Amino acid sequence: MPQTITARRLITATDTIDYPVLTLDAEGILTSIEPGQAHSTSDALLTSTFFDIHTHGGAGHDVMEGTSEALDTVSRFVASHGVGHFLPTTVTASIDKTLTSLDGIANAIDRAATGDWSPHQALPVGIHLEGPFISHAKRGVHPPDNILPPDVALFDRFQQAARGHIRLITIAPEVPGALDLIHHCVQNDVRVSLGHTNATCEEAHAGIAAGARSATHTFNAMRPLDHREPGVLGIVLDEQDLFAELICDGVHVAPELVRLWLKAKGPRRGILVTDAMSAAGMPEGIYTLGTFEVKVANGRAFLADDLTRGKTTLAGSVLTLDRAVENLQRFTGASLEVAANLASRNPASLMGLSETIGDAAIGRPANLNIYNAEGKLQSTLLHGRPVA
Numbered sequence: 001m002p003q004t005i006t007a008r009r010l011i012t013a014t015d016t017i018d019y020p021v022l023t024l025d026a027e028g029i030l031t032s033i034e035p036g037q038a039h040s041t042s043d044a045l046l047t048s049t050f051f052d053i054h055t056h057g058g059a060g061h062d063v064m065e066g067t068s069e070a071l072d073t074v075s076r077f078v079a080s081h082g083v084g085h086f087l088p089t090t091v092t093a094s095i096d097k098t099l100t101s102l103d104g105i106a107n108a109i110d111r112a113a114t115g116d117w118s119p120h121q122a123l124p125v126g127i128h129l130e131g132p133f134i135s136h137a138k139r140g141v142h143p144p145d146n147i148l149p150p151d152v153a154l155f156d157r158f159q160q161a162a163r164g165h166i167r168l169i170t171i172a173p174e175v176p177g178a179l180d181l182i183h184h185c186v187q188n189d190v191r192v193s194l195g196h197t198n199a200t201c202e203e204a205h206a207g208i209a210a211g212a213r214s215a216t217h218t219f220n221a222m223r224p225l226d227h228r229e230p231g232v233l234g235i236v237l238d239e240q241d242l243f244a245e246l247i248c249d250g251v252h253v254a255p256e257l258v259r260l261w262l263k264a265k266g267p268r269r270g271i272l273v274t275d276a277m278s279a280a281g282m283p284e285g286i287y288t289l290g291t292f293e294v295k296v297a298n299g300r301a302f303l304a305d306d307l308t309r310g311k312t313t314l315a316g317s318v319l320t321l322d323r324a325v326e327n328l329q330r331f332t333g334a335s336l337e338v339a340a341n342l343a344s345r346n347p348a349s350l351m352g353l354s355e356t357i358g359d360a361a362i363g364r365p366a367n368l369n370i371y372n373a374e375g376k377l378q379s380t381l382l383h384g385r386p387v388a
């Protein structure tokens, strides 16, 4: 018995359709999308579910734990915040720990791909390797002892442990060896994001020339702007084709600069991410990010070690992607159409996954976020079924 969904408006990757009538088959695949009658009673707004390409965890678990319990919990948690697909993201740790974590995350990705996955869980579709090939000067909370010079052979060991599932890597392009690694990743269909970097303008351009396509949490852990030496940040904002992540929690980046970022990157190149850690969705307290302790208070996550020395170093976020989409609209005045696509179409486009992820279209699973007329996320459907 096919199911139908009606709404006031459907926001797709390319269009908005008024009063749509969506038909689903028994597997929850969209079989038709037709414009309906203007007197339809539903005032719901539909968007595609979101795709978070930078998240470390949530609901008390970190993906670096690598266990099925951790990955199941995180994927259920993100789905409850409008996410249909995500890239579990590592943090810098010892080589052994990283290899073990990658193997565990790869198990979850393989399980999800073969259908051994709850319909209430977002699908992990690849791994974002954040570190160890980053800059000491802009390491943020990544532990200094485990930061390593870019190394093609070591990357290959990581990729082997991940059984080919590393799809995105954050690299500081100015570190010796980085350009070779960027080339190698690009040749092997791994997207490269410039991040945790102190690159000058020239070094950033070299990274892009080598094949980098995106920037990791723009503004954070990046050489700041200088009008004579624009640095990597100036290049990220200026380079038209470069994608650029943003943590839109109002803490990591001031609203004024969220507006500047959107003006610079436009509706097609900005990507909303959470950079969430295990405390996302949890009460205040002490949590872990990778292998280190983080204290969460007032909606902020700080490196616990630094706090004891009077330093406040932000350690990931407790942001959820539905909140990021809300904040973006609040900070910039952008419409839900624009904001939702920053969290769905654009990350899929960066990752070369536009054919399967980030749009509500015929032939695809009905992975939909349902907003009320006030623009509040009411529920999320995966394969047409509400996420519990």
Ligand SMILES: [Zn+2]
Residues within 6 Å of the ligand: 054, 056, 089, 130, 275, 316
């Ligand atoms: Zn991160």
